[in-house]
Amino acid sequence: MDAWLDRLQKEIEETTRDLLDSDWRRAPEGRWSCAQILEHLGRSYGTTAKMLELRMGVGGPPQLRAARISEFLTKVLILNLEIFPSGALSPTQVRPQGDPGPVALQRALHNLERMDLAITSAEERWGSKQPVAMHPVLGPLSTGQWRKFHFMHGHHHVLQMRKSLAGRTAA
Helix, strand or coil, rough: CCCHHHHHHHHHHHHCCCCCCHHHHHCCCCCCCCCHHHHHHHHHHHHHHHHHHHHHHHCCCCCCCCHHHHHHHHHHHHHCCCCCCCCCCCHHHCCCCCCCCCHHHHHHHHHHHHHHHHHHHHHHHHCCCCCCCCCCCCCEHHHHHHHHHHHHHHHHHHHHHHHHCCCCCCC
């Protein structure tokens, strides 16, 4: 697995080790619980994997456009300055639907591996320098940018889970 995604996998596994049933549901007022965060991440990784798998099945080069200025600036903020902004609404297709925590965790870890394979396959086909697919907020991303984005996004949510779990009574 890629170094960024391997690091993310370890962060997720470390944060979720030995969670109690009540821990999965812990959340600050108006925020997602640990289970909801993991379901969101799993859906996000699965969506990226599916997009790349479908694109490679078509066989032709990626269908891309130039980045808009807002996409470029957001990309610089997240990928270069490593600042992940809070408060953005999640796209509908990756919002949690109510999976229990252990199910959400398994989906997140499975789809993280699936996504890693899809990104690696895209890199083998189209190379690592040019964008391979469009992100809905960041615009065109290369394989390395996809990996770093998903690390930054996942790390952002792992920090939220850790904050939510702070002060809990361990199992």
